[in-house]
Amino acid sequence: MERKSLIILGATGSVGQSTIDLVRRNPSKYEVVALTANCRVKKLAALAIEFKAKLAVIGNPEKFTELKSLLAETDIECAAGPKAIEDAASLHSDIVMAAIVGAAGLRPTLAAVRRGATIALANKECLVCAGDLMMQEVKKHGARLLPVDSEHNAIFQVFEDKYPHAVSKLTLTASGGPFLNRPAETFTDITITEAVAHPNWNMGAKISVDSATLMNKGLEVIEAYHLFPVNQDQISVIVHPQSVIHSMVEYIDGSTLAQLGAPDMRIPIASCLAWPERMPTPAKKLDLAAIGNLSFEQPDYDKFRCLALARDALKAGGAAPATLNAANEIAVEAFLLEKIGFTEISVIVEETLGRCDMKAPHSLTNVFEIDSEARRIASALLT
Numbered sequence: 001m002e003r004k005s006l007i008i009l010g011a012t013g014s015v016g017q018s019t020i021d022l023v024r025r026n027p028s029k030y031e032v033v034a035l036t037a038n039c040r041v042k043k044l045a046a047l048a049i050e051f052k053a054k055l056a057v058i059g060n061p062e063k064f065t066e067l068k069s070l071l072a073e074t075d076i077e078c079a080a081g082p083k084a085i086e087d088a089a090s091l092h093s094d095i096v097m098a099a100i101v102g103a104a105g106l107r108p109t110l111a112a113v114r115r116g117a118t119i120a121l122a123n124k125e126c127l128v129c130a131g132d133l134m135m136q137e138v139k140k141h142g143a144r145l146l147p148v149d150s151e152h153n154a155i156f157q158v159f160e161d162k163y164p165h166a167v168s169k170l171t172l173t174a175s176g177g178p179f180l181n182r183p184a185e186t187f188t189d190i191t192i193t194e195a196v197a198h199p200n201w202n203m204g205a206k207i208s209v210d211s212a213t214l215m216n217k218g219l220e221v222i223e224a225y226h227l228f229p230v231n232q233d234q235i236s237v238i239v240h241p242q243s244v245i246h247s248m249v250e251y252i253d254g255s256t257l258a259q260l261g262a263p264d265m266r267i268p269i270a271s272c273l274a275w276p277e278r279m280p281t282p283a284k285k286l287d288l289a290a291i292g293n294l295s296f297e298q299p300d301y302d303k304f305r306c307l308a309l310a311r312d313a314l315k316a317g318g319a320a321p322a323t324l325n326a327a328n329e330i331a332v333e334a335f336l337l338e339k340i341g342f343t344e345i346s347v348i349v350e351e352t353l354g355r356c357d358m359k360a361p362h363s364l365t366n367v368f369e370i371d372s373e374a375r376r377i378a379s380a381l382l383t
Contacts, residue, residue, distance in 0.1 A: 001274060001277050001279065003028065003031060004029065004030055004094040004095055004273070005030075005031045005033050005093040005094045006030050006031065006093055006094065006095050007032075007033050007034045007035075007088060007089065007093045007095070007096045007112075008034075008035050008036070008097045009036050009085065009088070009089060009097060009098050009099055009105065009108050009109070010036065010038075010097075010098075010100040010105070010123075011035040011037055011044065011047055011099075012037040012038075012043045013100075014204045014207070015097070015122040015148060015269065016037075016097070016099045018266050018269050019097050019099065019269050019273070020051075021266060022266055022270055023051065023273075024050075025282070026279065029279070030273070032052070032053045033053065033054055033055065033091055033093045034054060034055040034056070034088040034091055034093075035048050035051070035053050035055075035056050035057070036056075036057040036058070036085045036088055036100070037057075037059065038059040038060060038104075039058065039059065039060040039063055041066050042066075042070065044067065045067055045070035045071055048074075049074060053076055054076065054091075055076065055078070055079065055088055055091070056071060056076055056077070056079075057078070057079045057080065058080045059080070059081065059082060059085055059104075061080045061081045063080065064079075064080035064081075067080065082108075085100075085107075085108045086107050086108045086111040087111075088108070089108040089109065089111040089112040089117075090111045090114075093117065094118060095117075095118050095119075095120055095272070095273065096109075096117045096118070096119045096120065097120045097122065097148075097269075097273075098121050098123045098126070099122040099123065099148070100123055101204065101206055101207065102123075102125055102206070102325075103125050103129055103322075103329065103371050105123035105125060105126060106123075106126050106129060106130060106364070106367070107364075110130075110137060110364065112143070113137045113141055113143040114137060114143075115141070115143075116142045116143050118144045119144065119145050119146065120269070121145050121147055121148055121149075122148035122149065124149060124220060124222075124223040125325050127223045127226040127227065128219050128223060128321050128322070128324070128325045129321065129322040129326075129367055129370075129371060130322065130361065130367045131225070132360075133361065133364060133367065135226055145227065146271075146275055147227055147272075148265075148268050148269055148272055149220060149223070149268070150246045150247075150265065150268045151172045151220050151246055151247040152220065152223060152227055152247070153246070153259075153268035153271055153272070154246035154248075154258070154259035154268075155170055155172075155224065155227075155249055155259075156227075156271075157259045157271065158248075158258065158259055159249050160251075164228075164229040164230070166252050166253075167230060167234070167249055167250070167251060167252070168250050168251060168252045169230075169234050169236060169249075169250040170228060170230055170234060170235050170236070170247065170248070171238055171247060171248040171249075171250065171256075172217060172220055172235070172236070172237050172238075173237075173239075173240040173243070173247055173248070174217040174238070174239050174240065175199060175200050175239070175240065175241055175243045175263075176239040176241050176299075177198065177199070177211045177212040177213075177214060178194060178195070178197050178199055179212055180241060184302075184303045187342055187343045188341055188343050190212075190341070190342035190343075192335070192336060192338065195208065195209050195212045195335070195342060196208040196209060198211055198212070199241075200242075200263040205336055206329075206332055206333075206336070209332045209335060209336065210328070212342075213304060213305075213307075213342075213345055213346065214299065214304035214306055214307040215306035215307065215309075215328055215345075215349075217237055217299075217307055217310075218307045218309065218313075218324075219310060219325065221237065221310060221311060221314060222310060222313070222314045222321050232314055232315060237307070238297070238298065238299070239298065239299050240295070240296050242291060242293075244260050244263075244288075244291060244294055245294065246258075246259050246260070246261060261283070262283050262284045262285070264281070264283035264284065266281045266282065267281055267283050305350070306328070306346045306349065309324060309346060309349055310324060312353075313353065316358060317360065318358040318361075319357060319358045319359055320358050322361065322367055322371055322374065323352060323353055323356045323370060323374040326352075326370070326375045326378065327348060327349040327352035327353065327374050327375070327377070328345070328349050330348070330375050330378035330379055330382070331344070331348040331349055332345060334382050339382055340382060348378050348381050349378075352374055352381065355377050356373060356377060357370075
C-alpha cells in the first residue's frame with residue numbers, strides 16, 4: 001500500500017482516537033497533514049507533536065493561546081475557531097477522516113467535498129441534516145464518501161455498485177443498546193451512567209445515549225438512504241444483540257450478503273483508510289463457535305420512540321431530518337446535564353418536529369437556519 005496523507009477532523013474523539021491507533025501502528029503508511037479538536041488542547045498538541053503534523057486546529061478560540069504555547073518549540077502551525085477547521089479540511093490530502101460529532105461537522109466536511117477529497121465519513125449528521133445538498137456537492141466535485149459507521153461500511157463492502165437494480169433490501173443491524181430487555185415502564189428511572197454503558201461498543205457519551213434511545217439507528221437509516229441508491233422502503237432495521245453481523249444486503253435472487261466482525265470501530269476505519277486495499281488491525285478475530293448463537297428480533301418502535309421519529313422524519317423529508325437531529329442534540333445534552341429524564345428526550349424531539357417549518361432546505365445557509373430554529377424551540381421546551 002502506498003503512503004497516504006491524512007487529515008483527521010475530531011482527532012481526540014472516539015473515532016479519531018481509533019484512527020490514531022491505526023496510524024500509530026502503521027507509521028510508514030500515513031503522513032498526518034492536519035489534526036483538529038474541539039477543546040482538548042493538550043491532547044491535540046501531544047498528537048500533533050507525535051505525528052509531526054503540519055497544522056493543529058482547536059475549535060474553541062479561547063484555547064488558542066494555550067495551543068500556541070504548547071507548540072511554541074515546534075514548526076507546527078496552529079489555528080483556532082470553526083473557520084480554521086474548515087480551512088484545515090480544505091488542505092490537500094489523500095484522505096480526510098470526518099469524525100466531528102454532530103452538526104458542527106457539516107461545514108468542514110463540505111469543505112473537503114468541494115476540493116474533491118476522499119472522505120472517510122464518520123459524521124452521519126452531514127447526510128441527516130443536508131443529505132440531498134451534500135450528495136449533489138459530492139457528485140459536482142468528484143469527491144468520494146467512504147462510510148465509517150460500522151453498519152454503512154458493512155453495506156459498502158457487500159453492495160454491488162454496478163448492479164444497484166439487483167438489490168432488494170438493506171438491513172441495518174442494531175444491538176438494541178443497554179435497555180433492550182428493560183421494561184419500558186422503568187425508563188423514567190434510567191441514569192446517565194446506565195445510558196452511556198453500551199453493552200458492545202466503546203463510544204462517546206452523546207452517541208452512547210443515541211444508541212440507548214435507538215435514535216442512532218434512526219439517523220443511520222436516513223444516512224443509508226443518501227449513501228446508497230435505494231428507496232426508503234428498501235431499508236429495514238433488525239435487532240441483533242451480539243453485534244457480529246453489522247448489516248446485510250439482500251438481492252433479488254434471494255441471496256443475502258452480510259459483513260461480520262468483532263464490535264471494534266478499528267475494522268471499518270481500517271477499511272476506509274486502506275481502501276481499495278486492506279490493512280491489518282488489532283481487532284479480535286471472530287470465533288463463531290465460541291459465540292455459539294446469533295439472535296435477531298424486530299425493534300419495538302413504541303418502546304424506542306426515537307427510532308420511529310427518525311423514520312417518520314425521513315418519510316416527511318424537507319426540513320424534518322435536520323430538525324430531528326438538532327432537537328435530539330439539545331435533548332441529549334440536557335439529559336447528560338441532568339436537566340431532563342431519559343424518556344423526555346423523545347418528547348422534546350417530537351414536540352420540536354411539530355412546531356418547526358418543514359420546507360426543504362435549498363442551501364447550506366438554509367440548513368443552518370433550520371438547525372438554529374430547531375435548537376431554539378427545543379431549548380425553550382426545556383424550561
